[in-house]
Amino acid sequence: MSIFEYAPAPESRDIVDIKPSYGLFVNGEWTDGKGEAFKTINPATEETLAEVACATDADVDAAVAAARAAYDKVWGPMPGRERAKYLYRIARIIQERGRELAVLESLDNGKPIRESRDVDIPLVAAHFFYYAGWADKLGYAGLGPNPRPLGVAGQVIPWNFPLLMLAWKIAPALACGNTVVLKPAETTPLTALLFAEICRQADLPPGVVNILTGAGETGAALVNHPDVNKVAFTGSTEVGRRIAESVAGTRKKLTLELGGKAANIVFDDAAIDQAVEGVVNGIFFNQGHVCCAGSRLLLQESVAEDFLARLRRRMGTLRVGDPLDKNTDVGAINSAEQLERIRALSEIGEAEGGERYTAPCELPERGFWFAPTIFTGVSQSHRIAREEIFGPVLSVLTFRTPEEAVAKANNTPYGLSAGVWTEKGSRILWMADRLRAGVVWANTFNKFDPTSPFGGYKESGYGREGGRHGLEAYLDV
Amino acid sequence: MSDEAKRLAVRKTYKLYVGGKFPRSESGRSYQVTGSDGAVLANASRASRKDVRDAVVAARKAQPGWAGATAYLRGQILYRVAEMLEGRRAQFADEVRTAEGGTRKAAEAAVDAAVDRWVWYAGWADKIPQVLGGGNPVAGPYFNLSSPEPTGVVGVLAPQDSSLLGLVSVIAPAIATGNTTVVVAASERPLPAVTLGEVLATSDLPGGVVNLLTGHVAELAPHLASHADVNGVDLTGVDDDELARSLEVAAAGNLKRVLRRAENDWTAEPGIKRLRAWTEIKTVWHPAAG
Numbered sequence: 230m231s232i233f234e235y236a237p238a239p240e241s242r243d244i245v246d247i248k249p250s251y252g253l254f255v256n257g258e259w260t261d262g263k264g265e266a267f268k269t270i271n272p273a274t275e276e277t278l279a280e281v282a283c284a285t286d287a288d289v290d291a292a293v294a295a296a297r298a299a300y301d302k303v304w305g306p307m308p309g310r311e312r313a314k315y316l317y318r319i320a321r322i323i324q325e326r327g328r329e330l331a332v333l334e335s336l337d338n339g340k341p342i343r344e345s346r347d348v349d350i351p352l353v354a355a356h357f358f359y360y361a362g363w364a365d366k367l368g369y370a371g372l373g374p375n376p377r378p379l380g381v382a383g384q385v386i387p388w389n390f391p392l393l394m395l396a397w398k399i400a401p402a403l404a405c406g407n408t409v410v411l412k413p414a415e416t417t418p419l420t421a422l423l424f425a426e427i428c429r430q431a432d433l434p435p436g437v438v439n440i441l442t443g444a445g446e447t448g449a450a451l452v453n454h455p456d457v458n459k460v461a462f463t464g465s466t467e468v469g470r471r472i473a474e475s476v477a478g479t480r481k482k483l484t485l486e487l488g489g490k491a492a493n494i495v496f497d498d499a500a501i502d503q504a505v506e507g508v509v510n511g512i513f514f515n516q517g518h519v520c521c522a523g524s525r526l527l528l529q530e531s532v533a534e535d536f537l538a539r540l541r542r543r544m545g546t547l548r549v550g551d552p553l554d555k556n557t558d559v560g561a562i563n564s565a566e567q568l569e570r571i572r573a574l575s576e577i578g579e580a581e582g583g584e585r586y587t588a589p590c591e592l593p594e595r596g597f598w599f600a601p602t603i604f605t606g607v608s609q610s611h612r613i614a615r616e617e618i619f620g621p622v623l624s625v626l627t628f629r630t631p632e633e634a635v636a637k638a639n640n641t642p643y644g645l646s647a648g649v650w651t652e653k654g655s656r657i658l659w660m661a662d663r664l665r666a667g668v669v670w671a672n673t674f675n676k677f678d679p680t681s682p683f684g685g686y687k688e689s690g691y692g693r694e695g696g697r698h699g700l701e702a703y704l705d706v
Numbered sequence: 707m708s709d710e711a712k713r714l715a716v717r718k719t720y721k722l723y724v725g726g727k728f729p730r731s732e733s734g735r736s737y738q739v740t741g742s743d744g745a746v747l748a749n750a751s752r753a754s755r756k757d758v759r760d761a762v763v764a765a766r767k768a769q770p771g772w773a774g775a776t777a778y779l780r781g782q783i784l785y786r787v788a789e790m791l792e793g794r795r796a797q798f799a800d801e802v803r804t805a806e807g808g809t810r811k812a813a814e815a816a817v818d819a820a821v822d823r824w825v826w827y828a829g830w831a832d833k834i835p836q837v838l839g840g841g842n843p844v845a846g847p848y849f850n851l852s853s854p855e856p857t858g859v860v861g862v863l864a865p866q867d868s869s870l871l872g873l874v875s876v877i878a879p880a881i882a883t884g885n886t887t888v889v890v891a892a893s894e895r896p897l898p899a900v901t902l903g904e905v906l907a908t909s910d911l912p913g914g915v916v917n918l919l920t921g922h923v924a925e926l927a928p929h930l931a932s933h934a935d936v937n938g939v940d941l942t943g944v945d946d947d948e949l950a951r952s953l954e955v956a957a958a959g960n961l962k963r964v965l966r967r968a969e970n971d972w973t974a975e976p977g978i979k980r981l982r983a984w985t986e987i988k989t990v991w992h993p994a995a996g
Contacts, residue, residue: 355845371837373977466961473958478951485961642960661990669990676991678844682852686986687937688961696842698852698987706979 235548238555240342245333247419250280253288253442254425256295257435263287264443269418272339273552273561273596281418284441289410289450292439296381296408297456299436304408305378309365316361316403318431323354326427330420334392335552337419339561339597340515342553352677353396356695359679360400363700367405370697372706378406379482379705380458383451386421387464388414388563389518389619394463395421397694399438400679405703407459410439412451416564418442449475457481461702463520465617466643466688484692484702486520486684488617489645491666492638493523493674496631497532499650503672505539508623511648511674513547513559513601517621518567520689521646523674525614526603526625527634533627537605544588544601551593559621562597571599571620578604578613583624609640617643631656635663644686648674667693720750720896722757722920723903725764726913732756737921739897742807750896753921758888758929761917765859765886766935768914773856773884777832784828784882787909791821794905798870798898805869805895819973820874826976827878834883834981842989849992854985856884857963858937861930863923865943869895871972873902876942879980881915885938888917888930892943896920924949932956938963938984942970 250266252259262282269278284292304312323330330353331346340349367376382402386394391413402409413421425440441447445468452460452472459482462472466487476483493511495504511523528536552560562568579585583604592598599620607614607624614624628634638647647666649657657671667685670676677683682698684690692702720739721728730736733754739747772780791798795817803813839853860880865872869892880887891899903918919926923943931939931953939957941964944950950967957964965983 373979470958470961473961474955477954477958478947480966487961657992661988667986667988669988671990671992673848673991673993676844676846676848678842678846678850680842681844681850681991682842682987682989684987686988690961691963693987696852696989697840698838701982 235556237551239551240332240553240555242332242336242553244329245336247279247333251418251422251442252282253284253292254422254438254440255288255292256439257429262442267415267444269337269416271336272563273593275595278337278419281442284412284443284447286450288441289447289454292410292441293381293383293454293456295436296410296439299434300380300408303434304403304437305406309367309406312403312406313361313364315431315433316357316364316400319427319433320354320357320361322427322430323350323357327351327354330392330423332553333423334420335560337417338388338391339552339563341557341560343555343557344515349390349393352679353392356396356679357400360404364404367700367704370700372701372704376405376700376704376706379703380407381456382407382409382459382461382703383454383457384409384411384461385448385451385464386411386413388417389515389520391417392420392424395424397463398461401694401699402459402703403437405700407703408437410441410451410457412441412443412448415444452476459703462486469690482702485690486692486694487688487690488643489520489522489685489689490525490615490617490641490643491521491523491646491648492525492527493648494527494634494638494650494660495529495532495536496651496653496656497529498652500652500672501532501536501539504650505536505543507648507650507672507674508540509543509547512623513621514675516559516562516599518563518619519675521668521675523648524618524623526623527637528625528627529634530627530629537625540603541586544603547588547590547601549588549590549592549598549600559601562599562620565597567619568597568599571618571622574613574616574618575602575622578607578611578622578624581611581613583607583611583613609637615641631660635660639665642688645689646670718748720748720900720920722751722753723900723907723916723918724757724761725767725917726907728903731921732760739894741804747804748897750900750920753919753926755926755929757919758926758933761888761919762859762933762935764914764917765888768912769856769859769886772881772886772912772915775884777835780882780884781828781831783910784824784831784878787905787911788821788824788828790905790909791817791824795821798901801898801901802870805898806867816868816871820871823871823874823976824878827882830978830981831882834978834985837978838982838985838987847994849994850989852987852989854883855988857984857986858885859935860885860887860984861933861936861939862887862889863927863930863939863941863943864889864891864899865970865972866892866894866945868972870898870902872970873899875972875976876940876980877916879976880940880984883981883985885984886915888936889919890923890926890930890943891918891920893921893923927953928956931962932959934960936962938965940965941967
C-alpha cells in the first residue's frame with residue numbers, strides 16, 4: 230500500500246534533563262534505595278536513560294511512616310479548600326511543564342509523542358484540576374453526610390500510561406485527604422520521578438506524596454504493609470487476584486483496575502470508514518498497551534469482507550517508528566518481555582488456525598517493535614480471542630444478529646469496555662444495556678475524561694476511577 | 707375432663723427455598739433447631755454443596771429477567787413483600803421471639819422494622835439510578851452517562867443474630883437494584899428465614915431472585931465464595947475471623963465483590979452503602995454530532 234513520504238519531524242529531547250541516577254522520593258527528600266539500583270531504558274533504541282533506585286522493605290517502611298506522619302499532622306487536618314489549592318497548583322505546573330513531561334514519557338515508554346503530548350499529559354493536568362475542586366466539596370458527592378479519608382494509600386501502577394495512571398491514583402487520593410506511597414512500573418519510572426520534583430515545586434508538604442521505584446517485590450511490600458489503609462492497583466488480572474488474596478482479612482480498602490478483552494462491534498449499518506478509524510484507534514492506540522483496547526473485533530457477517538479490506542488498507546498507512554517523530558502513529562513496544570509475550574500469543578494464534586495479516590511496514594533495527602497485526606478466522610475458543618495480548622494484535626470474529634453479538638461480546642471473564650458501531654440509535658441503547666462492561670463507547674472508542682468514571686465488571690476489577698464515583702475509593706463512606 | 711379430644715397441631719416442615727420452590731436438601735440431611743430456651747423447634751434442612759450450586763443456577767437463571775424488569779415493577783414487588791409480611795406479623799413475632807428470645811414487644815418491634823425496611827428499599831428501586839448515576843460533563847462533544855447496574859448473582863451470608871430484621875436488611879438492598887441472591891440463613895435461627903420464603907413466594911417475586919438455604923455457614927460459605935458464577939459475596943453472617951479471611955481469599959478467584967463484616971445496628975436507617983455495594987457503574991459515551 231502506498232504511503233506518502235514524510236520528512237522526519239522529531240520533537241527535540243533537549244527539553245528534558247534526565248539525571249544519570251534517581252533515588253526514592255520519601256518525606257519530600259531524595260534518598261538512596263537500599264536495594265540494587267536498576268536501569269530504565271528507551272524501548273525505541275534500547276539506550277539506558279537512567280539508573281533508578283530499588284526500594285526494599287525498609288524503604289517501604291520509611292515511606293509509609295512518612296505518609297502516616299503527613300496524614301496525621303498535616304494533610305488530614307488541613308481544610309479541604311487548602312488541599313484544593315495544592316492540587317490546582319500541581320495541575321498548573323503540569324500544564325506549564327507539559328512538553329517536558331510528554332517527551333520524557335515517550336522516551337521512557339515508547340509511545341508516540343503525538344499521543345503523550347495530546348492525550349496523556351493534557352489528561353493528567355485535567356485530572357488534577359478536576360479532583361482539586363472536589364477537595365472542599367466531598368460532602369456534596371452523594372456518598373453520605375460525613376465522608377472521611379482513609380489514611381495512607383499504597384498505590385501500584387502500570388507502564389502503559391505511566392503519568393496518567395499516577396494522576397488517576399494520586400489526584401483523588403489527595404483530594405479526599407489521604408496521603409500516598411506510589412510505586413510506578415519498573416520500566417517507566419521517570420515521569421513519576423519528575424512528578425516528585427513537581428510536588429516540591431508546588432511546596433506540597435513533605436510526606437504527602439512518596440514515590441518508591443522498584444519491581445514486583447517492592448509493590449508487594451507496599452500492598453502488604455500493615456500501616457496502609459487503602460490499596461489501589463492497576464495492572465494484570467493475575468496480579469490483581471493475588472493482591473485481593475493478600476488483603477483478605479485486613480481492613481484495607483481495595484480497588485482494582487485490571488485486564489480486558491473488549492469487543493468492538495460493527496453492525497452492517499455503521500458508517501464504515503468511521504468504524505475503521507475507530508477500530509484502528511481501538512487496538513493500535515498506544516501500541517495496543519491499553520487495558521480497555523478493542524482487541525476483539527466483532528463484524529456483522531454481511532459487511533465483514535468489505536470492512537476487512539478497508540481495515541487492511543488503513544493499516545498500511547500507519548506509521549510505525551520513532552516515538553519522538555510527530556508523524557508516528559504506532560511507537561515501540563514497552564519492553565523486551567512484553568514483545569516476547571505478544572510474539573508468543575501471535576504464534577499461538579497462527580498455530581490455532583487464525584489467519585494472520587501484518588501491516589507492511591519497516592521496523593527499526595534496534596528497539597522493541599511489533600507491526601500492527603490482525604487475525605481473521607478466529608473462534609471464541611482461540612486463546613487470542615480469550616487472553617489479553619496487550620499489544621497491537623486484533624482478533625476478528627463475525628456475527629449475524631444483535632443477540633449473537635451480545636453473547637459473543639459478553640463471553641469473557643473480563644468486563645472493562647466495549648464498542649458499538651451502528652447508525653441506529655435504538656440499537657446503540659439496546660446494546661449498551663446488555664454489554665457487561667464498565668465503559669461502552671458508541672461510535673467512538675478510547676475516549677477518557679476526568680469527569681467520566683472508568684473501571685470494570687467481573688474480572689476486570691472493582692471500583693471506579695474518575696468522576697464523582699472515583700471519590701468512593703478514597704473515602705470511608 | 708372434656709369429652710372433646712385435644713386437637714393435635716399440624717406442624718410445619720421447614721425446607722429450603724430455591725428457584726421459587728420449597729425443596730428439601732438434596733442430601734437428605736436435616737439438623738435440629740432449638741429455640742432460645744433450648745427447646746427443640748424443628749428439623750431444618752441442612753443444605754449441601756449441591757444445594758448451593760443448584761441455588762446459584764436458579765439465581766443466574768432469574769438474573770436477566772429481574773434486572774430487566776422496570777425499576778417501578780421491582781419497587782412494587784418489594785412493596786408487595788412488605789404487604790405480605792405485614793399480614794403475618796403475629797406469626798413472625800412468634801418465630802422471632804422463639805428464635806432470639808427477649809420480650810414479645812421486642813420481637814414485634816423487629817417485625818415492624820422488617821416490614822418498614824422492605825418499604826424503604828421498595829422506594830429506592832427507581833431512585834438509586836438517579837442518585838448513583840447521571841451525566842458527566844466531559845470536555846468534548848460527547849453525551850456521557852453513568853448508570854448503576856446490578857452486579858449479578860450475590861451470595862449472602864445472613865447475620866446470625868437478627869433472624870428476620872437483619873436478614874431482610876441484607877436481602878432487600880441486593881434485590882432492589884436487580885441482583886439475584888443465594889442466601890445462607892442464620893445457622894441457629896433459620897426458621898424465620900424459611901417462613902420469609904413463604905412471604906416471598908406469594909409476593910410476585912420471580913422464583914430464583916431470592917434463594918434461601920439453611921444449614922451450617924462454615925460448610926456452605928466456602929462453596930458460595932469460590933463459585934465461579936457468583937459475582938459478589940456478603941460476609942456479614944460470618945462469625946469467625948479465619949473463616950472470613952479464607953472466604954475473601956476464595957472470592958478473589960474470580961474477583962468477586964466482597965462486603966466485609968461490620969458493626970451493624972439493624973434498627974438504624976441503613977443508608978445506601980449496601981445498595982452501592984451490589985451495583986456496577988456503567989458509563990456510555992455517545993458522540994454529539996449533527
